[in-house]
Amino acid sequence: MDRLSVEKAALVYFSPHGATKKAAETVAGGIRSAGLHCDYFDASRFIKKGNASEFHVQLSYYKMIVIGTPVYSGHVPEVFRDLLEKIPSLVENQTAAFITAYGGINSGTALYELASIFSRKNYRLLGGIKVAAEHCLMFQSKDPINSGRPGNEDIQPLVAFGKCLVERLTSRERIGYQPRDFMDKSLIRRMTGPLQGAMSGARSMLPAINWDEGLCTRCGDCVSVCPTGNILFDDKLRFFDRCIHCFACVRFCPERSLTAPLDKGEELLLRMRNKLAKHEKGDTVQVV
Numbered sequence: 001m002d003r004l005s006v007e008k009a010a011l012v013y014f015s016p017h018g019a020t021k022k023a024a025e026t027v028a029g030g031i032r033s034a035g036l037h038c039d040y041f042d043a044s045r046f047i048k049k050g051n052a053s054e055f056h057v058q059l060s061y062y063k064m065i066v067i068g069t070p071v072y073s074g075h076v077p078e079v080f081r082d083l084l085e086k087i088p089s090l091v092e093n094q095t096a097a098f099i100t101a102y103g104g105i106n107s108g109t110a111l112y113e114l115a116s117i118f119s120r121k122n123y124r125l126l127g128g129i130k131v132a133a134e135h136c137l138m139f140q141s142k143d144p145i146n147s148g149r150p151g152n153e154d155i156q157p158l159v160a161f162g163k164c165l166v167e168r169l170t171s172r173e174r175i176g177y178q179p180r181d182f183m184d185k186s187l188i189r190r191m192t193g194p195l196q197g198a199m200s201g202a203r204s205m206l207p208a209i210n211w212d213e214g215l216c217t218r219c220g221d222c223v224s225v226c227p228t229g230n231i232l233f234d235d236k237l238r239f240f241d242r243c244i245h246c247f248a249c250v251r252f253c254p255e256r257s258l259t260a261p262l263d264k265g266e267e268l269l270l271r272m273r274n275k276l277a278k279h280e281k282g283d284t285v286q287v288v
Protein backbone atom coordinates (compact mmCIF):
# COMPACT_ATOMS: atom_id res chain seq x y z
CA MET A 1 0.00 0.00 0.00
CA ASP A 2 1.02 3.60 -0.63
CA ARG A 3 3.07 4.82 2.37
CA LEU A 4 1.08 8.07 2.21
CA SER A 5 -2.38 7.41 3.48
CA VAL A 6 -5.04 8.93 1.21
CA GLU A 7 -7.29 9.03 4.28
CA LYS A 8 -5.24 11.68 6.09
CA ALA A 9 -4.68 15.43 5.88
CA ALA A 10 -2.31 17.53 8.01
CA LEU A 11 -3.47 21.00 9.01
CA VAL A 12 -0.48 23.15 9.88
CA TYR A 13 -1.18 26.57 11.33
CA PHE A 14 0.76 29.51 12.71
CA SER A 15 -1.69 31.52 14.77
CA PRO A 16 -0.54 33.87 17.56
CA HIS A 17 -4.10 35.18 18.16
CA GLY A 18 -6.14 32.13 17.13
CA ALA A 19 -8.02 33.30 13.99
CA THR A 20 -5.93 31.22 11.58
CA LYS A 21 -6.36 28.19 13.84
CA LYS A 22 -10.13 28.70 13.90
CA ALA A 23 -10.22 28.97 10.09
CA ALA A 24 -8.09 25.80 9.75
CA GLU A 25 -10.39 23.90 12.12
CA THR A 26 -13.44 24.94 10.09
CA VAL A 27 -11.79 23.87 6.83
CA ALA A 28 -10.97 20.57 8.57
CA GLY A 29 -14.71 20.14 9.21
CA GLY A 30 -15.26 20.19 5.44
CA ILE A 31 -12.35 17.81 4.83
CA ARG A 32 -13.64 15.36 7.43
CA SER A 33 -17.18 15.45 6.08
CA ALA A 34 -15.72 14.42 2.71
CA GLY A 35 -14.13 11.38 4.34
CA LEU A 36 -10.55 12.32 5.27
CA HIS A 37 -9.08 12.21 8.76
CA CYS A 38 -7.33 15.43 9.91
CA ASP A 39 -4.36 15.93 12.23
CA TYR A 40 -3.29 19.36 13.50
CA PHE A 41 0.19 20.82 13.80
CA ASP A 42 0.87 24.08 15.63
CA ALA A 43 3.91 25.47 13.79
CA SER A 44 5.00 27.62 16.73
CA ARG A 45 5.93 24.43 18.58
CA PHE A 46 8.59 23.70 15.95
CA ILE A 47 9.63 27.36 15.60
CA LYS A 48 10.22 27.62 19.36
CA LYS A 49 12.25 24.42 19.48
CA GLY A 50 14.11 25.37 16.28
CA ASN A 51 13.33 21.83 15.17
CA ALA A 52 12.59 21.90 11.45
CA SER A 53 13.64 18.29 10.87
CA GLU A 54 11.03 16.86 13.30
CA PHE A 55 8.47 19.08 11.55
CA HIS A 56 9.08 17.78 8.06
CA VAL A 57 9.48 14.15 9.12
CA GLN A 58 5.98 14.32 10.64
CA LEU A 59 4.51 15.98 7.55
CA SER A 60 5.98 13.40 5.21
CA TYR A 61 3.20 10.95 6.16
CA TYR A 62 0.30 12.99 4.76
CA LYS A 63 -1.10 12.98 1.28
CA MET A 64 -2.49 16.49 1.71
CA ILE A 65 -0.99 19.32 3.75
CA VAL A 66 -3.05 22.42 4.42
CA ILE A 67 -1.01 25.41 5.55
CA GLY A 68 -2.65 28.30 7.46
CA THR A 69 -0.91 31.61 8.06
CA PRO A 70 -1.84 35.09 9.23
CA VAL A 71 -0.97 37.96 6.86
CA TYR A 72 1.65 40.37 8.22
CA SER A 73 2.22 43.53 6.13
CA GLY A 74 0.83 41.68 3.13
CA HIS A 75 3.17 38.67 3.60
CA VAL A 76 3.67 35.34 5.36
CA PRO A 77 5.42 36.12 8.69
CA GLU A 78 9.14 35.53 8.19
CA VAL A 79 9.60 32.99 11.00
CA PHE A 80 6.88 30.78 9.52
CA ARG A 81 8.14 31.19 5.97
CA ASP A 82 11.64 30.16 7.12
CA LEU A 83 10.24 26.99 8.72
CA LEU A 84 8.31 26.10 5.54
CA GLU A 85 11.32 26.80 3.32
CA LYS A 86 13.22 24.11 5.25
CA ILE A 87 10.81 21.37 4.15
CA PRO A 88 12.76 19.22 1.68
CA SER A 89 11.66 18.75 -1.93
CA LEU A 90 9.32 15.86 -2.58
CA VAL A 91 10.11 12.44 -3.80
CA GLU A 92 6.54 11.19 -3.41
CA ASN A 93 3.20 12.45 -4.60
CA GLN A 94 2.03 14.94 -1.98
CA THR A 95 -0.35 17.87 -2.31
CA ALA A 96 -0.66 21.24 -0.58
CA ALA A 97 -3.39 23.85 -0.06
CA PHE A 98 -3.37 27.20 1.70
CA ILE A 99 -5.35 29.41 4.07
CA THR A 100 -4.43 33.05 4.77
CA ALA A 101 -6.19 34.93 7.59
CA TYR A 102 -6.03 38.71 7.17
CA GLY A 103 -7.36 41.59 9.20
CA GLY A 104 -9.65 43.01 6.53
CA ILE A 105 -7.13 45.55 5.20
CA ASN A 106 -4.92 43.76 2.72
CA SER A 107 -4.51 40.05 1.99
CA GLY A 108 -1.36 40.94 0.01
CA THR A 109 0.77 38.26 -1.59
CA ALA A 110 0.69 35.68 1.21
CA LEU A 111 -1.28 33.02 -0.74
CA TYR A 112 1.03 33.40 -3.71
CA GLU A 113 4.12 33.14 -1.47
CA LEU A 114 2.92 29.88 0.08
CA ALA A 115 2.04 28.46 -3.35
CA SER A 116 5.49 29.39 -4.67
CA ILE A 117 7.31 27.71 -1.77
CA PHE A 118 5.41 24.45 -2.21
CA SER A 119 5.54 24.53 -6.00
CA ARG A 120 9.36 24.75 -5.84
CA LYS A 121 9.27 21.63 -3.65
CA ASN A 122 7.21 19.77 -6.29
CA TYR A 123 3.94 19.61 -4.36
CA ARG A 124 0.75 19.54 -6.42
CA LEU A 125 -1.17 22.70 -5.48
CA LEU A 126 -4.85 22.05 -4.74
CA GLY A 127 -6.32 25.43 -3.76
CA GLY A 128 -6.22 28.54 -1.62
CA ILE A 129 -8.62 30.65 0.43
CA LYS A 130 -8.20 34.05 2.06
CA VAL A 131 -10.18 34.46 5.27
CA ALA A 132 -11.65 37.57 6.87
CA ALA A 133 -10.38 37.81 10.45
CA GLU A 134 -10.57 40.32 13.25
CA HIS A 135 -7.54 42.58 13.04
CA CYS A 136 -5.39 41.27 15.88
CA LEU A 137 -3.62 44.60 16.43
CA MET A 138 -7.03 46.04 17.42
CA PHE A 139 -7.78 43.72 20.34
CA GLN A 140 -7.88 46.71 22.68
CA SER A 141 -10.39 48.54 20.46
CA LYS A 142 -14.16 48.61 21.09
CA ASP A 143 -14.78 48.22 17.38
CA PRO A 144 -11.99 46.25 15.70
CA ILE A 145 -12.00 45.75 11.93
CA ASN A 146 -13.86 42.50 11.14
CA SER A 147 -14.88 42.06 14.77
CA GLY A 148 -15.45 38.40 15.75
CA ARG A 149 -14.40 36.92 12.41
CA PRO A 150 -14.00 34.31 11.21
CA GLY A 151 -17.62 33.97 12.35
CA ASN A 152 -20.89 32.45 11.19
CA GLU A 153 -20.73 34.08 7.75
CA ASP A 154 -17.36 32.40 7.12
CA ILE A 155 -18.34 28.84 8.03
CA GLN A 156 -19.98 27.97 4.70
CA PRO A 157 -17.08 29.08 2.40
CA LEU A 158 -14.51 27.46 4.71
CA VAL A 159 -16.34 24.12 4.88
CA ALA A 160 -16.97 24.23 1.10
CA PHE A 161 -13.25 24.84 0.58
CA GLY A 162 -12.38 21.76 2.65
CA LYS A 163 -14.78 19.59 0.63
CA CYS A 164 -13.47 21.02 -2.62
CA LEU A 165 -9.90 20.08 -1.65
CA VAL A 166 -10.88 16.45 -1.11
CA GLU A 167 -12.69 16.37 -4.47
CA ARG A 168 -9.58 17.71 -6.17
CA LEU A 169 -7.34 15.30 -4.32
CA THR A 170 -9.37 12.24 -5.24
CA SER A 171 -10.42 13.28 -8.77
CA ARG A 172 -9.32 11.01 -11.61
CA GLU A 173 -8.04 14.07 -13.44
CA ARG A 174 -4.79 15.16 -11.87
CA ILE A 175 -5.96 18.61 -10.76
CA GLY A 176 -3.19 21.06 -9.83
CA TYR A 177 -2.67 24.82 -10.00
CA GLN A 178 0.23 27.19 -10.62
CA PRO A 179 1.47 29.82 -8.13
CA ARG A 180 0.23 32.63 -10.40
CA ASP A 181 -3.35 31.32 -9.89
CA PHE A 182 -3.02 32.28 -6.21
CA MET A 183 -2.38 35.93 -7.00
CA ASP A 184 -5.04 38.59 -6.57
CA LYS A 185 -3.95 40.66 -9.55
CA SER A 186 -6.01 43.83 -9.10
CA LEU A 187 -4.72 44.20 -5.58
CA ILE A 188 -1.13 43.22 -6.23
CA ARG A 189 -0.64 45.99 -8.79
CA ARG A 190 -1.44 48.51 -6.11
CA MET A 191 0.42 46.78 -3.33
CA THR A 192 3.80 46.57 -5.05
CA GLY A 193 4.02 50.37 -5.22
CA PRO A 194 4.41 53.00 -2.52
CA LEU A 195 1.51 51.62 -0.48
CA GLN A 196 3.38 48.37 0.18
CA GLY A 197 6.28 50.49 1.45
CA ALA A 198 3.86 52.34 3.70
CA MET A 199 2.55 49.01 5.10
CA SER A 200 6.07 47.85 5.99
CA GLY A 201 6.78 51.29 7.43
CA ALA A 202 3.66 51.03 9.58
CA ARG A 203 5.04 47.82 11.12
CA SER A 204 8.26 49.52 12.17
CA MET A 205 6.09 52.11 13.94
CA LEU A 206 4.56 49.52 16.27
CA PRO A 207 5.07 50.43 19.94
CA ALA A 208 7.42 48.86 22.46
CA ILE A 209 6.10 46.47 25.12
CA ASN A 210 6.27 47.60 28.76
CA TRP A 211 6.56 45.21 31.67
CA ASP A 212 5.28 46.29 35.09
CA GLU A 213 7.19 44.00 37.42
CA GLY A 214 4.93 44.92 40.36
CA LEU A 215 1.85 43.45 38.62
CA CYS A 216 3.57 40.30 37.37
CA THR A 217 2.71 37.03 39.16
CA ARG A 218 5.25 35.02 37.12
CA CYS A 219 2.48 32.81 35.81
CA GLY A 220 4.46 32.15 32.60
CA ASP A 221 1.49 32.65 30.24
CA CYS A 222 3.43 35.17 28.14
CA VAL A 223 6.25 32.63 27.66
CA SER A 224 3.73 29.97 26.53
CA VAL A 225 1.81 32.15 24.09
CA CYS A 226 4.82 33.80 22.47
CA PRO A 227 4.99 31.98 19.10
CA THR A 228 8.70 32.52 18.56
CA GLY A 229 10.16 31.76 22.00
CA ASN A 230 11.14 35.41 22.37
CA ILE A 231 10.49 35.66 26.12
CA LEU A 232 12.61 34.22 28.90
CA PHE A 233 12.10 34.37 32.65
CA ASP A 234 15.15 34.11 34.89
CA ASP A 235 15.42 36.69 37.63
CA LYS A 236 13.63 39.17 35.32
CA LEU A 237 11.49 38.94 32.22
CA ARG A 238 13.70 39.28 29.14
CA PHE A 239 12.95 39.70 25.46
CA PHE A 240 15.32 38.33 22.80
CA ASP A 241 15.48 39.65 19.23
CA ARG A 242 12.95 37.25 17.66
CA CYS A 243 9.88 39.45 18.20
CA ILE A 244 7.42 39.50 15.30
CA HIS A 245 5.26 42.23 16.91
CA CYS A 246 2.18 40.05 17.22
CA PHE A 247 1.44 41.40 20.76
CA ALA A 248 -0.06 38.06 21.82
CA CYS A 249 1.95 38.32 25.08
CA VAL A 250 0.23 41.64 25.84
CA ARG A 251 -3.21 40.33 24.93
CA PHE A 252 -2.98 37.17 27.01
CA CYS A 253 -1.18 38.50 30.10
CA PRO A 254 -3.88 37.98 32.75
CA GLU A 255 -2.51 40.70 35.06
CA ARG A 256 -2.03 43.50 32.52
CA SER A 257 1.58 43.47 33.56
CA LEU A 258 2.50 43.67 29.86
CA THR A 259 1.13 46.69 28.02
CA ALA A 260 1.56 48.44 24.68
CA PRO A 261 -0.21 51.60 23.47
CA LEU A 262 -1.69 50.01 20.34
CA ASP A 263 -4.63 52.42 20.36
CA LYS A 264 -2.38 55.06 18.79
CA GLY A 265 -2.09 52.98 15.59
CA GLU A 266 -5.80 52.16 15.30
CA GLU A 267 -6.63 55.29 13.34
CA LEU A 268 -3.88 54.50 10.84
CA LEU A 269 -5.25 50.97 10.37
CA LEU A 270 -8.75 52.32 9.76
CA ARG A 271 -7.38 54.84 7.25
CA MET A 272 -5.52 52.08 5.41
CA ARG A 273 -8.66 49.93 5.37
CA ASN A 274 -10.69 52.80 3.88
CA LYS A 275 -8.03 53.55 1.30
CA LEU A 276 -7.92 49.94 0.11
CA ALA A 277 -11.63 49.17 0.45
CA LYS A 278 -12.40 49.42 -3.26
CA HIS A 279 -9.72 46.80 -4.06
CA GLU A 280 -9.95 44.60 -0.99
CA LYS A 281 -13.44 43.85 0.26
CA GLY A 282 -12.03 42.36 3.47
CA ASP A 283 -14.11 39.21 2.99
CA THR A 284 -13.56 35.45 2.88
CA VAL A 285 -12.91 34.35 -0.71
CA GLN A 286 -11.75 31.08 -2.22
CA VAL A 287 -9.14 32.45 -4.64
CA VAL A 288 -8.36 29.09 -6.30
Ligand SMILES: Cc1cc2nc3c(=O)[nH]c(=O)nc-3n(C[C@H](O)[C@H](O)[C@H](O)COP(=O)(O)O)c2cc1C
Pocket (backbone or CB within 6 Å): 014, 015, 016, 017, 018, 019, 020, 021, 069, 070, 071, 072, 073, 074, 075, 101, 102, 103, 104, 105, 106, 107, 108, 133, 134, 135, 136, 137, 199, 203, 244, 245, 246, 247
Ligand atom coordinates in the same frame (compact mmCIF):
# COMPACT_ATOMS: atom_id res chain seq x y z
C1 LIG B 1 2.50 42.67 12.57
C2 LIG B 1 1.15 42.50 11.94
C3 LIG B 1 0.94 42.87 10.62
C4 LIG B 1 -0.32 42.69 10.04
N1 LIG B 1 -0.49 43.05 8.74
C5 LIG B 1 -1.71 42.90 8.17
C6 LIG B 1 -1.92 43.26 6.80
O1 LIG B 1 -1.00 43.61 6.06
N2 LIG B 1 -3.18 43.18 6.32
C7 LIG B 1 -4.24 42.75 7.06
O2 LIG B 1 -5.35 42.74 6.55
N3 LIG B 1 -4.07 42.35 8.34
C8 LIG B 1 -2.82 42.41 8.91
N4 LIG B 1 -2.64 42.00 10.22
C9 LIG B 1 -3.77 41.36 10.94
C10 LIG B 1 -3.67 39.83 10.88
O3 LIG B 1 -3.38 39.38 9.59
C11 LIG B 1 -4.99 39.20 11.31
O4 LIG B 1 -5.49 39.75 12.46
C12 LIG B 1 -4.87 37.68 11.45
O5 LIG B 1 -6.13 37.14 11.57
C13 LIG B 1 -4.07 37.23 12.64
O6 LIG B 1 -4.08 35.82 12.67
P1 LIG B 1 -4.04 34.98 14.03
O7 LIG B 1 -5.29 35.35 14.79
O8 LIG B 1 -4.07 33.57 13.57
O9 LIG B 1 -2.80 35.35 14.75
C14 LIG B 1 -1.39 42.15 10.80
C15 LIG B 1 -1.18 41.78 12.13
C16 LIG B 1 0.09 41.94 12.70
C17 LIG B 1 0.32 41.50 14.13
Ligand code: SF4
Pocket (backbone or CB within 6 Å): 215, 216, 217, 218, 219, 220, 221, 222, 223, 237, 252, 253, 254, 255, 256, 257, 258
Ligand atom coordinates in the same frame (compact mmCIF):
# COMPACT_ATOMS: atom_id res chain seq x y z
S1 SF4 C 1 1.77 36.66 31.50
FE1 SF4 C 1 1.93 38.60 32.62
S2 SF4 C 1 1.74 38.05 34.76
FE2 SF4 C 1 2.18 36.14 33.64
S3 SF4 C 1 4.46 35.97 33.70
FE3 SF4 C 1 3.95 37.05 31.83
S4 SF4 C 1 4.09 39.22 32.37
FE4 SF4 C 1 3.94 38.09 34.30
Ligand code: SF4
Pocket (backbone or CB within 6 Å): 225, 226, 227, 228, 229, 230, 231, 239, 242, 243, 244, 245, 246, 247, 248, 249, 250
Ligand atom coordinates in the same frame (compact mmCIF):
# COMPACT_ATOMS: atom_id res chain seq x y z
S1 SF4 D 1 7.45 38.87 22.53
FE1 SF4 D 1 5.23 39.24 22.45
S2 SF4 D 1 4.98 40.50 20.63
FE2 SF4 D 1 7.00 39.57 20.46
S3 SF4 D 1 6.69 37.67 19.30
FE3 SF4 D 1 6.51 37.12 21.46
S4 SF4 D 1 4.31 37.28 21.90
FE4 SF4 D 1 4.67 38.35 19.97
